Amino acid sequence: MECGKPTMTMPETWENTIFDGGADLSASAAGLEASRCLQCLDAPCIQACPTLIDIPRFIKGIATGNLKGAARTIAEANIFGLACGKVCPTEVLCEGACVYNLTESQPIAIGRLQSFASAAALDQQWQFFTGGAPSGYRVALIGAGPASLACAHALRRLGHETVIYEASARGGGLLTDGVAAYKYPSNRALREIDAITAIGIDVRYNVQIGRDLALEALERGFDAVFLGVGLGADRLLQLPGASLLQVKGALDWLERFKQGSKMSLGEPPARAVVIGGGNTAIDASRHLKAWGVEAVHLVYRRGEESLSAYRHEVAAARQAGVTFHFYVEPVAFEGEGCLTGVQLRGTKGNKDASWTLAADLVLLAIGQHRIHTELSQIPGIEWAEGCIVVDRQTGQTGNPRYFAGGDCANGGKEVVDAVADGKRAALGIHTYLTQSDRQQTNQRETLHAPC
Amino acid sequence: MHPVDLSCELAGIRAPNPFWLASAPPTNTATQVLRAYEWGWGGAVWKTLGKPVRNVQPRFTAMHTAAERMVGFSNIELITDRPLEDNYREIAAVTARYPDRATIVSLMFETEDEWKEHIERSVAVGAQGLELNFGCPHGMCERGMGSAVGQEPALVETITRWAVRYAGVPVLVKLTPNVTDIIPPALAAQRGGAHGVSLINTIKSVMGVDLDRMVPLPVVGDASTNGGYCGPAVKPIALHMVGALARHPEFRLPISGMGGIGTWRDAAEFLALGARSVQICTAVMHHGYRIIHDLTEGLGHWMEEKNYRTLDDLIGRAVPNFRSWEDLDLNHRVVARIQTDKCIGCQLCYVACLDGSHQCIYLPDAEHPDAPIRLATESRMPWVAENECTGCQLCHLVCPVEGAIKMVPLHTGQPRQSWRELQALAVTESGTSNDSTLEGRQGFWQTQGIG
Numbered sequence: 001m002e003c004g005k006p007t008m009t010m011p012e013t014w015e016n017t018i019f020d021g022g023a024d025l026s027a028s029a030a031g032l033e034a035s036r037c038l039q040c041l042d043a044p045c046i047q048a049c050p051t052l053i054d055i056p057r058f059i060k061g062i063a064t065g066n067l068k069g070a071a072r073t074i075a076e077a078n079i080f081g082l083a084c085g086k087v088c089p090t091e092v093l094c095e096g097a098c099v100y101n102l103t104e105s106q107p108i109a110i111g112r113l114q115s116f117a118s119a120a121a122l123d124q125q126w127q128f129f130t131g132g133a134p135s136g137y138r139v140a141l142i143g144a145g146p147a148s149l150a151c152a153h154a155l156r157r158l159g160h161e162t163v164i165y166e167a168s169a170r171g172g173g174l175l176t177d178g179v180a181a182y183k184y185p186s187n188r189a190l191r192e193i194d195a196i197t198a199i200g201i202d203v204r205y206n207v208q209i210g211r212d213l214a215l216e217a218l219e220r221g222f223d224a225v226f227l228g229v230g231l232g233a234d235r236l237l238q239l240p241g242a243s244l245l246q247v248k249g250a251l252d253w254l255e256r257f258k259q260g261s262k263m264s265l266g267e268p269p270a271r272a273v274v275i276g277g278g279n280t281a282i283d284a285s286r287h288l289k290a291w292g293v294e295a296v297h298l299v300y301r302r303g304e305e306s307l308s309a310y311r312h313e314v315a316a317a318r319q320a321g322v323t324f325h326f327y328v329e330p331v332a333f334e335g336e337g338c339l340t341g342v343q344l345r346g347t348k349g350n351k352d353a354s355w356t357l358a359a360d361l362v363l364l365a366i367g368q369h370r371i372h373t374e375l376s377q378i379p380g381i382e383w384a385e386g387c388i389v390v391d392r393q394t395g396q397t398g399n400p401r402y403f404a405g406g407d408c409a410n411g412g413k414e415v416v417d418a419v420a421d422g423k424r425a426a427l428g429i430h431t432y433l434t435q436s437d438r439q440q441t442n443q444r445e446t447l448h449a450p451c
Numbered sequence: 452m453h454p455v456d457l458s459c460e461l462a463g464i465r466a467p468n469p470f471w472l473a474s475a476p477p478t479n480t481a482t483q484v485l486r487a488y489e490w491g492w493g494g495a496v497w498k499t500l501g502k503p504v505r506n507v508q509p510r511f512t513a514m515h516t517a518a519e520r521m522v523g524f525s526n527i528e529l530i531t532d533r534p535l536e537d538n539y540r541e542i543a544a545v546t547a548r549y550p551d552r553a554t555i556v557s558l559m560f561e562t563e564d565e566w567k568e569h570i571e572r573s574v575a576v577g578a579q580g581l582e583l584n585f586g587c588p589h590g591m592c593e594r595g596m597g598s599a600v601g602q603e604p605a606l607v608e609t610i611t612r613w614a615v616r617y618a619g620v621p622v623l624v625k626l627t628p629n630v631t632d633i634i635p636p637a638l639a640a641q642r643g644g645a646h647g648v649s650l651i652n653t654i655k656s657v658m659g660v661d662l663d664r665m666v667p668l669p670v671v672g673d674a675s676t677n678g679g680y681c682g683p684a685v686k687p688i689a690l691h692m693v694g695a696l697a698r699h700p701e702f703r704l705p706i707s708g709m710g711g712i713g714t715w716r717d718a719a720e721f722l723a724l725g726a727r728s729v730q731i732c733t734a735v736m737h738h739g740y741r742i743i744h745d746l747t748e749g750l751g752h753w754m755e756e757k758n759y760r761t762l763d764d765l766i767g768r769a770v771p772n773f774r775s776w777e778d779l780d781l782n783h784r785v786v787a788r789i790q791t792d793k794c795i796g797c798q799l800c801y802v803a804c805l806d807g808s809h810q811c812i813y814l815p816d817a818e819h820p821d822a823p824i825r826l827a828t829e830s831r832m833p834w835v836a837e838n839e840c841t842g843c844q845l846c847h848l849v850c851p852v853e854g855a856i857k858m859v860p861l862h863t864g865q866p867r868q869s870w871r872e873l874q875a876l877a878v879t880e881s882g883t884s885n886d887s888t889l890e891g892r893q894g895f896w897q898t899q900g901i902g
Contacts, residue, residue, distance in 0.1 A: 035517030038851050041798035044831070063517060099831075102795040103852060 025109075030116040034063035037108050040099055045110060048097035050420040051078035055094055055110055062113055071121035072128045074114055079153045080146055082122060082192050083175055084416045085115030086184040089279075091312040093416070122195055131200040132159030137433045140165065140222040142209050142375075145173025146415050147406025148228030149193060150422030151395075151429070152201045158430050162201050163222070167208040171197075173230050174407075175415050177255035178280075180287040186258045210374030219401070224429045226395070227388060227404040228422065231412055232369030237275075241333030250274065250284040250365035257287075268292035269360035273342050275299045275330055276365030277307040282317050284363045289320040296322045297357055301329040301347045325357075333362060368412065378402060387411050394428025395421060403429050455754045456761045457747060459493055459553075461705045461727040462621040462646035464580045466493035466553035469722065469762055470746050473709050473730035474499050474557035474582060474625070477740070479531065481541030485548065490740040491747060494553025496649075496730060497542060499530035499584045500569060501559040501596070506532050512658040512669040514684065524682035524733045525658045527669065529590045530559055535569075539576050546577025553728070555623065559584040559596050563613050570617045580620050583610065583645075585636070586627040586652025588679050598652065601627035604639035611643025621646040623707060626692075629655050633692040634699055641704050648696070649707035649730060651689045653679025682733040686711030690724055694773045697725025713742075715749030722762060723769035781873065782865040785842040785858045787812075787835045793855035796831025800846035800856060811839035812846060 025033065037059040045055045054073050061070030074081035090096070090111035098107030121128075137160045141148040144166035152162040170176060176189040197203055207213055218225060234249020236242060246269075248256075257265060272293045274285045277300040288296045298317070300307065303326050307314055318324070327350065332343040334356060341356040370386020380399030382389040388397055388404040395403040405421025407413065459469040471494035472478045472487055479498045487495060506529055514523035531538060546554050556573040558581060560566045573581060585607055587597030600606045607624065614622045624640035626633060628651040640648055655677050659668045667675035689710020696702050708726025712718050713734035721729050734742055759765045789800070804812040812833045815825040821836050835846070842858070850856040 032517050038797045038799060040796075041802045042831075044796070099795040099797045 024119055025112050025116045027116075030062055030113055031065075033109050034059045034113055036100075036105075037063065038099065044097035044099060045094040045108075048093045049077075050093070050414070050416045051084070051423065053077040053081075053094075053114070055114075058117060059108065059110070059113055062117055067117055067120050068124075068126055070117040071126060074118055075121065075128050078416065078419050079150055079196050080175070080192060080415060080419050081118030082115055083146070083179075083184060083189060084419065085111045085113075085118055086188075087175070087179050088414060088416050089310050089313070092310060118192075122191055125195075127195075127198065129153070129157055129199050131156045134161070135159040135433070137161065137223045138163070138221065139224045139226060139429055139433075140218050141226040141228060142218075143167075143173060143227070143229040143406075143408075144171035144193075144203055144205075145228050145230050145406055145418060146175050147418040147422040147425075148226060149196050149201070150419040151226050151228065151403075151405065151426045152422075153196050153199055154423050154426030155429060156199045156201055158426070160430070160433065164201060164203045165207045165209055165213060165218075166203060166205050169205050171203055171205070173228075174251070177258050178251050179415075180254065180283040180290075181258055182287060182290040183283075208374075215374070215378065223401070223433055225402050226422075226425055226429065227375060227397075227402060227408060228406045228418070229375065230407045231386075234364055235367045235369060236364055237330065237366070239330060239332055241335065241339070244333050244335055244337075244339045246335075246339035246360060247333050247362045248364065250276070250280050250363040251368065253363050254284065254287065257291075268294075271295040271297075271357075271359050272361040272363065273297045273299055273330075273357055273359040274363045274365055275342075276367075277302065277309060278365060278367070279309045279313060281363075281365035282309040282313045282322075284365050285317050285322040286313075286320050288361075288363075289317075289322060293361075297325060297359070298322055299325045299328050299330065299342070299344065299357070301327065303327060303348075330362075368407075370411075385411070390425075391428070393424060394431065395425030396428050396432065400432065403432075455751050455759065457493075457751060457754075459728050459762055461553075461707055462580065462623065464494070464553045464555065464621050464647075465551075466728065467491075467551060468493035468747050469726075469728040470718065470743060471495060471553055471555070471707065471728055471730045472735060473732040474555075474584065475732040475736070476528065477732060477735045479533070481544050484541075484545050484554070487735075487740045487743075488545070488549045488552055491743045492552070492740065494555065494579075494728070495545075496555040496557050496582050497538070497578075499557040499559045499587070500535055500538055500573070501530045501584075501591075502561075502565070503534075504529040504532050504590075507671045509669045509671070510678075512678065513682070514658060521682055521733065521737050523658070523680060523684035524736070525656050525668075525678035525680045526653070527589050527671075527676055527678045530557075530584070530587070535572075539572055542573070542578065543576040546579070550577075553579050555580040555582050557582040557584050557625070558614075559587070559591060561594075561596060566610065566613050567617045570614055574618060574620050578620060580623060580646075581614060581618055582623045582625050582649055583614055584625050584652075585610070586625045586650075588627060588629050588653055588655040589677055598627035598629050598655075601625075601636055601652070602630055604635045607636050607639040608643040611640050611645045615644040615646075623647040623649045625652055626650040627652045628688060628692055628710075633695055634702070637696050637699075637702055637704075641702060645704060647705040647707060647727075649709065650696070651685070651692050651710040653681045654685055654688065656680035681710065683711045683713055686717060686720075690720060693721055693726050694724040694770065697767060697770045698773050713737075715746045715753065718746060719750060719753060719765070720769075722766050724773065725767045725770050727762070727766055775871075777871040777874075778869045780867045781870060782863055782868050784861040784863050785844070786837045786840040786861055787842070787844070787846050788837075788857050788859050789833060789835060789846075790855050790857060791829050791832055793852050794829075794832045795852055795855070796829075797851060798831065798833055799849045799851065801833040803845050803849045808843050808845045809839070809841045811836050811841065 039056045043056045058070040058073040094110045095107040100107045139155050139160050139162050141152050141164045144164045148164050155162050171193045172189045176186045234251050268291045272288045274281050285296050285298050327348040328344050329347050330342050331345050334341045341358045343356050345354040382398045388409045390397050390404050390409045395405045397404055403425045405425045406418035457468040459466045474496040478495045484495045510528040511526050513521040556578040558569055585601035591597035592599040611624055622645050624645045626648055637648055657667050661670050693708040705727045707728045708721035709730035712729050712731050718729045801812045812835050813819055814833055823834050844858055847856045847858050
């Protein structure tokens, strides 16, 4: 490696050939932007960050050329500094709180500055953390998404042994396979995860609890368990033609896309329809446009004001050329063996109207299932609307040895929220492990009694 | 046509406007000076002529801020490194083509014979005036010239006398700021018969250190040396020296002012403090001769607005108000007031006052009898305890929002009273002129910096 020169060793992948992954700032642009920061006292941006990153401090580091200090400040609070800089809805978080919003100046580009510093840490392979002195405690974490990884990292720093069990072949969960590639390509996610697990987190891929490893075995071998399993598969529609190959769940399609190749995906189709009104629908639409799909239609059964997607994302999708259809829902998918269109009808005022929108691909972005049958057997854990009920401060479930965080506990929020959940749960687990009385820890063998 | 008359006269040297190029790289050749005159410059002081020199590389360096380049500039370049014959031939071409401009030749020699020869040659090629370079603080002073002369009033007087004897055209003495007091060398020039002075030359400086190579800047091979500092950052030093001469009762020569002038407003400030013309170098090295358009236009429009018809209406206007500290009104009171309709809640004023000044600004939640009632939307806005405010203005200076902190004059009802008057009163009251008390007290005050 040439000394002093940032080397982006990111291998060229399929995704990188079509998306820039949210271009990184140049060093001079970052320095200029950082120097604009007013360095507010008790800065509102910090309060707006779920992981409470000391934003003025890391920006000061960028402004002065103390890039390593900047990256460390970010990593101390949020181990997914690059990912969050790229995928956070900063417009409604840190940047939305920037006092520059009260002036005619643009808010500081905090997300891009954060990515800049965190990318440098990855490129230069700066390691800020080592595992703490061995505590003798072992914690199992289920699912290798951001919540588990953030939790495991914090636990390792406290000296606890951590093993993550991941059902799929790679880590990061939706961050790797569900985030639109134009925001954050999977190879960057995997590199960031490698840097995180380098602290000594043992990740076992292709292990599904209940199928490949029994819960009982987990309980015998570990002092506490963190559940970071996310949500389930895409919800689908039971409509005529829904079994056509070109009708897919949006997250499922994104995953295939991000894991696929130019060969497996072929050329972008000419026309695509996305059904839904949330951020996944918008992500999928923008992703399709960025991929090269000429006509992208977003179909939503209610009005624009009801879209649950962020306003800035909706605006960006419009800018990208996505066509929005409101008060419209699909009734059937047409085509003999191959999709040719979506039959639509009005949902308000125009209920009698029915027409067909030509389409070569339909993505359903109408939410995820919330069923985790294998986990629902754990005694003591309460569920509400398909999510695990936890104490917010500690992440502890109704079963004191079990903790949870991320989408499976919060119902599906941002990566940064999952990281914050994981951090809180790590402290909850640490407190539980080190402060609980002997009796509790001795229950390791007997806890899993049938209730 | 400008609405006001910008024509300029200094010691008999006439020019269509007061903007002259300072003796420096922009006045090195005829092609440059001719181009500058085409752009509209009022005059040019030719790059100093002297005995042959050789330059080093590189020889410029600069201080940048993230937002602005070259706020300070330093050079270790010497006088002209071109053959004198070429210079004289080119000066002749320039003066023949532009007899209306103030083409002044800067000279730096050692012996009386050398001065005589080159003064006569300069006049012969049409120089409207001469400028004796007693200011250069690098390279030439080590050889007993430049600032080595300017720092010795006796030498200044002697060489000035030679020059005036042989010149027959106005002689300006260029003064160095590298002295503890600008008055003695200026009075020496006056005694020697100079027709005017020009100041300031550059300030002896080290711009920085290359921390990788451990060599000061600019790095010349394996070492560096002190340079001459100029550019926007030196303007306050130059203004002080110009003003100090302009207000000095024994100093009567016209002044050509320079040091950090980049805009018409800078120039107006020099004129207001007594300069009859201004010289510009760094701003041209940064942006080119074209800045003359905004200089003349801006000055002209502002003078029109202020009803100044000629430069003489403006020159020296601020001199009577440039006083000794002892003559300032001790009873003048101002307090800071935060405008809640403009404050953005960055709290920079609060922390500056708390740590850097007099602890008179409070956050909204402070317990204080004078605490104002703040609306919820004003929850981040600090407030000033006016009874405690010392009127220092630090908060006003750090505030990033124009007009959000106003310094408001308080009408104390007390008459104007200066320190000098107060001391005179104390002496009268004690019935004796106790000099030792007065001196002692002045000594006390003089040692109190703001730092």
